[in-house]
Amino acid sequence: MKSKWYISIWLEGKYIDFWFFNHFFSGFLTASFLIFLETPHWLNFVLLFVLMILWEAYEYKNKVREMISNKLVDLLVGLFGFLFMYFLANLEIFDYAKLFMSTFIFYSILEIWGFWAYKKDLIMKT
Numbered sequence: 001m002k003s004k005w006y007i008s009i010w011l012e013g014k015y016i017d018f019w020f021f022n023h024f025f026s027g028f029l030t031a032s033f034l035i036f037l038e039t040p041h042w043l044n045f046v047l048l049f050v051l052m053i054l055w056e057a058y059e060y061k062n063k064v065r066e067m068i069s070n071k072l073v074d075l076l077v078g079l080f081g082f083l084f085m086y087f088l089a090n091l092e093i094f095d096y097a098k099l100f101m102s103t104f105i106f107y108s109i110l111e112i113w114g115f116w117a118y119k120k121d122l123i124m125k126t
Contacts, residue, residue: 010117023074025107027081032100
Protein backbone atom coordinates (compact mmCIF):
# COMPACT_ATOMS: atom_id res chain seq x y z
CA MET A 1 0.00 0.00 0.00
CA LYS A 2 1.38 3.40 -1.00
CA SER A 3 1.72 6.04 1.72
CA LYS A 4 -0.35 9.22 1.55
CA TRP A 5 1.63 12.42 0.88
CA TYR A 6 1.25 13.63 4.48
CA ILE A 7 2.99 10.45 5.62
CA SER A 8 5.45 9.94 2.77
CA ILE A 9 6.99 13.42 3.09
CA TRP A 10 8.40 12.28 6.45
CA LEU A 11 10.18 9.23 5.03
CA GLU A 12 13.95 9.26 5.25
CA GLY A 13 15.85 10.86 2.42
CA LYS A 14 19.44 10.20 1.50
CA TYR A 15 20.51 13.67 2.60
CA ILE A 16 17.45 15.81 3.22
CA ASP A 17 13.92 14.92 4.25
CA PHE A 18 11.05 16.75 5.95
CA TRP A 19 12.76 16.19 9.33
CA PHE A 20 15.18 18.84 8.08
CA PHE A 21 12.80 21.50 9.44
CA ASN A 22 12.54 19.87 12.87
CA HIS A 23 16.31 19.75 13.18
CA PHE A 24 16.62 23.38 12.12
CA PHE A 25 13.99 24.51 14.63
CA SER A 26 15.46 22.39 17.42
CA GLY A 27 18.78 24.22 16.99
CA PHE A 28 16.93 27.53 16.77
CA LEU A 29 14.91 26.89 19.93
CA THR A 30 17.89 25.58 21.86
CA ALA A 31 19.80 28.76 21.02
CA SER A 32 16.78 30.83 22.06
CA PHE A 33 16.64 29.14 25.43
CA LEU A 34 20.39 29.36 26.03
CA ILE A 35 20.53 33.03 24.99
CA PHE A 36 17.77 33.67 27.52
CA LEU A 37 19.92 31.99 30.20
CA GLU A 38 22.82 34.26 29.18
CA THR A 39 25.40 31.47 29.18
CA PRO A 40 28.59 31.91 27.13
CA HIS A 41 28.14 31.43 23.38
CA TRP A 42 30.92 28.86 23.05
CA LEU A 43 29.38 26.79 25.85
CA ASN A 44 25.97 26.99 24.18
CA PHE A 45 27.44 25.71 20.94
CA VAL A 46 29.09 22.77 22.74
CA LEU A 47 25.87 21.99 24.64
CA LEU A 48 23.83 21.98 21.44
CA PHE A 49 26.32 19.75 19.68
CA VAL A 50 26.34 17.27 22.59
CA LEU A 51 22.52 17.28 22.74
CA MET A 52 22.28 16.63 19.02
CA ILE A 53 24.76 13.74 19.19
CA LEU A 54 22.83 12.28 22.13
CA TRP A 55 19.58 12.58 20.15
CA GLU A 56 21.06 10.70 17.19
CA ALA A 57 22.33 8.02 19.61
CA TYR A 58 18.83 7.82 21.14
CA GLU A 59 17.33 7.33 17.68
CA TYR A 60 19.84 4.57 16.92
CA LYS A 61 19.15 2.84 20.23
CA ASN A 62 15.42 2.93 19.43
CA LYS A 63 16.00 1.37 16.00
CA VAL A 64 15.48 4.53 13.95
CA ARG A 65 17.89 3.69 11.15
CA GLU A 66 19.07 6.47 8.88
CA MET A 67 21.83 6.80 6.35
CA ILE A 68 24.99 8.36 7.76
CA SER A 69 24.67 11.18 5.21
CA ASN A 70 21.21 12.00 6.59
CA LYS A 71 22.49 12.00 10.18
CA LEU A 72 25.31 14.40 9.23
CA VAL A 73 22.89 16.75 7.47
CA ASP A 74 20.62 16.61 10.54
CA LEU A 75 23.53 17.75 12.72
CA LEU A 76 24.58 20.50 10.32
CA VAL A 77 21.05 21.81 9.91
CA GLY A 78 20.55 21.93 13.69
CA LEU A 79 23.80 23.86 14.03
CA PHE A 80 22.67 26.21 11.27
CA GLY A 81 19.37 26.83 13.09
CA PHE A 82 21.36 27.57 16.22
CA LEU A 83 23.61 30.07 14.43
CA PHE A 84 20.64 31.65 12.65
CA MET A 85 19.00 32.39 16.01
CA TYR A 86 22.18 34.08 17.20
CA PHE A 87 22.17 36.16 14.03
CA LEU A 88 18.55 37.22 14.64
CA ALA A 89 19.20 37.91 18.32
CA ASN A 90 22.01 40.29 17.36
CA LEU A 91 19.69 42.22 15.04
CA GLU A 92 17.38 43.03 17.97
CA ILE A 93 14.41 43.71 15.67
CA PHE A 94 12.12 40.91 16.88
CA ASP A 95 9.98 40.55 19.94
CA TYR A 96 12.03 37.76 21.46
CA ALA A 97 9.18 36.13 23.42
CA LYS A 98 6.83 36.11 20.43
CA LEU A 99 9.53 34.72 18.15
CA PHE A 100 10.29 31.93 20.61
CA MET A 101 6.65 31.02 21.23
CA SER A 102 5.61 31.06 17.57
CA THR A 103 8.64 28.94 16.65
CA PHE A 104 7.92 26.56 19.53
CA ILE A 105 4.31 26.13 18.44
CA PHE A 106 5.30 25.51 14.82
CA TYR A 107 8.04 23.08 15.90
CA SER A 108 5.60 21.20 18.17
CA ILE A 109 3.10 20.81 15.34
CA LEU A 110 5.81 19.43 13.06
CA GLU A 111 7.06 17.05 15.78
CA ILE A 112 3.58 15.65 16.42
CA TRP A 113 2.88 15.31 12.69
CA GLY A 114 6.25 13.65 12.04
CA PHE A 115 5.91 11.22 14.93
CA TRP A 116 2.37 10.32 13.85
CA ALA A 117 3.53 9.78 10.25
CA TYR A 118 6.46 7.65 11.46
CA LYS A 119 4.11 5.42 13.49
CA LYS A 120 1.58 5.20 10.63
CA ASP A 121 4.35 4.18 8.23
CA LEU A 122 5.49 1.45 10.62
CA ILE A 123 1.95 0.08 10.84
CA MET A 124 1.55 0.15 7.05
CA LYS A 125 4.79 -1.84 6.62
CA THR A 126 3.58 -4.66 8.89
